Amino acid sequence: MHLGVGVSIKVAIVGGTHGNELSGIQLLKQWQADASVIERPGLSVTTLFGNPSAHQANRRYLDVDLNRQFAPELLTDASLGNYEQNRAKVINGLLGPKGASQTDLVIDLHNTTSNMGPTLILVDTTPWDSQLAAFVKSRMPEAVILVEDAKPAHEWGYLCTVGKRGVMVEVGPQSQSVLRHDILEEMAMMTGLILDFVALEAQGELPPLPQSVEAYRFLDTRYLPLDAQGEPLAMVHKSLEQNDFTELKPGEPMFQYFDGTVGVFDGDRPLYPHFINEAAYYDSHAAFSLAEKLELMVPKA
Amino acid sequence: MHLGVGVSIKVAIVGGTHGNELSGIQLLKQWQADASVIERPGLSVTTLFGNPSAHQANRRYLDVDLNRQFAPELLTDASLGNYEQNRAKVINGLLGPKGASQTDLVIDLHNTTSNMGPTLILVDTTPWDSQLAAFVKSRMPEAVILVEDAKPAHEWGYLCTVGKRGVMVEVGPQSQSVLRHDILEEMAMMTGLILDFVALEAQGELPPLPQSVEAYRFLDTRYLPLDAQGEPLAMVHKSLEQNDFTELKPGEPMFQYFDGTVGVFDGDRPLYPHFINEAAYYDSHAAFSLAEKLELMVPKA
Numbered sequence: 342m343h344l345g346v347g348v349s350i351k352v353a354i355v356g357g358t359h360g361n362e363l364s365g366i367q368l369l370k371q372w373q374a375d376a377s378v379i380e381r382p383g384l385s386v387t388t389l390f391g392n393p394s395a396h397q398a399n400r401r402y403l404d405v406d407l408n409r410q411f412a413p414e415l416l417t418d419a420s421l422g423n424y425e426q427n428r429a430k431v432i433n434g435l436l437g438p439k440g441a442s443q444t445d446l447v448i449d450l451h452n453t454t455s456n457m458g459p460t461l462i463l464v465d466t467t468p469w470d471s472q473l474a475a476f477v478k479s480r481m482p483e484a485v486i487l488v489e490d491a492k493p494a495h496e497w498g499y500l501c502t503v504g505k506r507g508v509m510v511e512v513g514p515q516s517q518s519v520l521r522h523d524i525l526e527e528m529a530m531m532t533g534l535i536l537d538f539v540a541l542e543a544q545g546e547l548p549p550l551p552q553s554v555e556a557y558r559f560l561d562t563r564y565l566p567l568d569a570q571g572e573p574l575a576m577v578h579k580s581l582e583q584n585d586f587t588e589l590k591p592g593e594p595m596f597q598y599f600d601g602t603v604g605v606f607d608g609d610r611p612l613y614p615h616f617i618n619e620a621a622y623y624d625s626h627a628a629f630s631l632a633e634k635l636e637l638m639v640p641k642a
Numbered sequence: 643m644h645l646g647v648g649v650s651i652k653v654a655i656v657g658g659t660h661g662n663e664l665s666g667i668q669l670l671k672q673w674q675a676d677a678s679v680i681e682r683p684g685l686s687v688t689t690l691f692g693n694p695s696a697h698q699a700n701r702r703y704l705d706v707d708l709n710r711q712f713a714p715e716l717l718t719d720a721s722l723g724n725y726e727q728n729r730a731k732v733i734n735g736l737l738g739p740k741g742a743s744q745t746d747l748v749i750d751l752h753n754t755t756s757n758m759g760p761t762l763i764l765v766d767t768t769p770w771d772s773q774l775a776a777f778v779k780s781r782m783p784e785a786v787i788l789v790e791d792a793k794p795a796h797e798w799g800y801l802c803t804v805g806k807r808g809v810m811v812e813v814g815p816q817s818q819s820v821l822r823h824d825i826l827e828e829m830a831m832m833t834g835l836i837l838d839f840v841a842l843e844a845q846g847e848l849p850p851l852p853q854s855v856e857a858y859r860f861l862d863t864r865y866l867p868l869d870a871q872g873e874p875l876a877m878v879h880k881s882l883e884q885n886d887f888t889e890l891k892p893g894e895p896m897f898q899y900f901d902g903t904v905g906v907f908d909g910d911r912p913l914y915p916h917f918i919n920e921a922a923y924y925d926s927h928a929a930f931s932l933a934e935k936l937e938l939m940v941p942k943a
Contacts, residue, residue, distance in 0.1 A: 367877075371900055399925070454817040516755040516817045516921040522880035522898045576668075579823035597823045599672055620817040624700070 349385040350543050351443065353436050354532065356388065356450045358408050358500050359621070360395025361517040364528045365450030365510075378533075381540035389435065391449070391500060392428060399518055401621055408449070409498040413439060429500075437503035440495060447504030448535055450528060453513035454620040456583040459527040460485040461535075462509035463556075464502060465494040468640040469542070473508070475550040475639040476538040481530060485586055486556035487511075487615070487632065508535065514583075517620055547642035554639055557586060557613055557632035565626045566596065566604070574598055577618050577628050585615040586632075596628070650686040651844050652744065654737050655833065657689065657751045659709050659801050660922070661696025662818040665829045666751030666811075679834075682841035690736065692750070692801065693729060700819055702922055709750070710799040714740060730801075738804035741796060748805030749836055751829060754814035755921040757884040760828040761786040762836075763810035764857075765803060766795040769941040773848065774809070776855040776940040777839040782831060786887055787857035788812075788916070788933065809836065815884075818921055848943035855940055858887060858914050858933035866927045867897065867905070875899055878919050878929050886916040887933075897929070 354372070356365025369388045372379050379386045395402045403424040410429035415421055416439060436444045453460075461477055461484055463470045474486040494502055501507025510531050515524045541547050565573040575596035581589065588611045589595070596604030606612075614629040616622065655673070657666025670689045673680050680687045696703045704725040711730035716722055717740060737745045754761075762778055762785055764771045775787040795803055802808025811832050816825045842848050866874040876897035882890065889912045890896070897905030907913075915930040917923065 367900070454820065514817075516815075516919075518924045519755065519919050519921045520874075520877045521883055521919065522877050523883055525877070526880070573821075576821045576823050576826070579827070582822055582824055599668070618817075618820050618822065620820045623819045 349383055350445045350539060352384055352386045352446045352448065352536065352539060353444045353504065354379065354386065354388045354448045354450065355391045355432075355500060357393060357396050358391030358449055359401045359406075359451060360392050360397070361399055361401050362450075362452035362515075363518065363520045364452050364512060364515065364525050366390065366396060367520055367525060368450065368529055368532070379536060381536050383543050384536065384540050386536065389432070391432070392425070394424065394428075401517070408451075408500050411439060411500050411502050412496060412498040415498065432500065433503050439503045442503060442505045444504040445506065446539060447501045447507040448532060449499070449501040449507065449509045450532065451509055451511045452515045452524065453511055453616060454516055455585050455615065455617050456514045457511060457585045457615055458483055458485055458513070459531050460487050460511040460615075461531060462487045462489060462511050464489050464497055464499060464507060464509075466490055466637065469506065470508075471554065471637045471639045472542065472547065472550055472642060473535065473538050474556060474637055475554040476547070477531060477534045478554050479551060480534055483527075484531060486554060486637065487559065488556050488635075488637070489559045491559060510535070542642070550639050550642060552639055553636040556635055556637045557615070558635050560612065560631045560633055562630045563595070563614075563628045565628045566598075567626060573626060574600075575604060578603065581614055581617050581629065583617075585617050586613050588612075589614050589631075650684055651746045651840060653685055653687045653747045653749065653837065653840060654745045654805065655680065655687065655689045655749045655751065656692045656733075656737075656801060658694060658697050659692030659750055660702045660707075660752065661693050661698070662700055662702050663751075663753035663816075664819065664821045665753050665813060665816065665826050667691065667697060668821055668826060669751065669830055669833070680837060682837045684844050685837065685841050687837065690733070692733070693726070695725065695729075702818070709752075709801050712740060712801050712803050713797060713799040716799065733801065734804050740804045743804060743806045745805040746807065747840060748802045748808040749833060750800070750802040750808065750810045751833065752810055752812045753816045753825065754812055754917060755817055756886050756916065756918050757815045758812060758886045758916055759784055759786055759814070760832045761788050761812040761916075762832060763788045763790060763812050765790050765798055765800060765808060765810075767791055767938065770807065770843070771809075772855065772938045772940045773843065773851055773943060774836065774839050775857060775938055776851040777848070778832060778835045779855050780852060781835055784828075785832060787855060787938065788860065789857050789936075789938070790860045792860060811836070843943070851940050851943060853940055854937040857936055857938045858916070859936050861913065861932050861934055863931045864896070864915075864929045866929045867899075868927060874927055875901075876905060879904065882915055882918050882930065884918075886918050887914050889913075890915050890932075
């Protein structure tokens with residue numbers, strides 16, 4: 342993303358993609374009142390309220406999850422016309438179009454009810470992504486780096502993929518419709534570090550970075566076991582509760598069945614649950630996601 | 643509540659009074675499948691799903707908060723006919739009528755997103771209430787006793803006041819629409835202890851109880867400061883977050899204003915915040931409730 346003098350890098354920060362995740366919405370308000378906080382040399386930073394109608398209704402979304410509507414085949418299908426499907430097409434026009442984007446970087450701000458701390462979600466593992474991860478982690482050791490590269494970045498339905506590059510800032514635990522002071526600070530800090538990195542990288546002024554950075558790679562999602570009527574037969578075992586990114590070993594408790602029995606983890610190696618008991622995933626009966634730990638190699642700047 | 647031989651005490655356990663508080667709803671399912679868990683000598687225990695329509699919609703309520711519709715003047719006003727106002731009148735018929743109730747005790751099960759642990763809420767301070775509190779606390783030391791006696795019990799709009807006696811079991815933290823294993827266990831344990839107490843008390847077999855029990859008395863609710871448009875100017879300060887029932891001294895931080903300033907507690911003595919940042923109260927901009935600590939004297943059984 343090195344650019345010539347006088348050419349600025351376009352960054353869009355999106356908050357409120359989910360209407361009941363309040364940290365990003367609040368930060369947008371603050372930054373709109375005082376833009377100096379997100380200004381950086383060489384950057385042109387704009388903000389966008391992703392789903393104001395869902396926020397008005399105090400809900401994650403009105404019809405469908407906006408953050409799953411940005412797959413290429415959905416954006417180009419004019420027959421998909423519910424509220425969020427329309428909103429995705431509008432945002433694609435404002436920030437994209439996906440695949441030939443006018444926006445160099447989209448930062449999409451999210452909250453989770455899970456105890457995931459400040460998590461930087463990458464949808465790619467380019468040298469730029471690895472350097473960003475190393476930069477953020479070196480200045481914010483409590484940050485978690487989560488890589489979602491199970492498919493090519495442009496195939497995801499995530500909003501941030503409308504930019505040439507995209508990342509998500511995911512901070513929890515925070516209940517839906519609640520604003521936590523500590524969570525707000527973590528989101529502001531991580532977003533500021535991303536902007537710092539982009540500005541320094543564009544000017545060729547990146548400081549020395551570690552050779553590698555600890556990260557987690559999303560593998561798959563585990564669902565609650567259901568009965569014939571589609572009702573859960575179990576809940577997440579209490580040993581996992583609040584323990585996102587803590588190692589889960591084969592044979593350790595995973596589900597507590599309502600009949601009193603315990604379901605154990607049947608994997609063939611230790612993995613790392615996250616998005617544990619996330620409230621937004623309850624309609625799909627998702628219990629948690631699983632990741633492996635890896636060291637992301639960081640190319641020299 | 644001492645009764646003659648062969649006369650059983652009627653207890654009703656209500657779950658799902660708020661549709662997105664899942665612990666009580668799950669316990670009701672389990673108890674309906676195996677009623678032996680809630681059977682006690684001399685007791686006739688029934689269960690009631692408070693607001694199944696709100697649960698179906700994955701919401702606290704459809705029109706208004708069901709747990710505020712049981713004030714006498716509301717129950718008798720036929721012109722109040724929205725969903726929960728009707729539902730309240732139906733429940734009053736099923737369990738009440740309030741003031742001349744067929745039900746000796748109503749136990750209403752609730753969750754909070756606040757870190758209140760297992761809290762037993764009393765709406766009265768009769769000898770029976772104090773003995774119950776002492777019995778529960780002596781067998782479950784982590785239990786919190788919260789007294790809401792700012793007005794006479796029958797004037798409250800709470801569902802549990804349709805019984806001759808009523809209590810609430812309030813357990814958190816648990817996000818709305820989520821089922822936590824640890825929270826479920828705490829709710830089951832506290833409810834079981836209440837049933838134990840009622841059965842023992844009715845038979846005149848109460849064990850010796852302590853002379854007094856530590857409790858908190860609700861005083862009032864603090865609201866976020868708002869601007870002229872009704873938007874919050876501040877959030878709850880992070881020093882309070884997750885610290886329900888921890889002493890707040892005059893002069894200590896209470897609000898973090900978005901302009902960077904800190905609002906301090908202006909009380910004239912230390913008090914105890916609870917329901918801190920409760921998600922369900924966000925539409926009213928309630929920040930937290932305040933209680934004083936007291937020792938409830940416990941009459942000899």
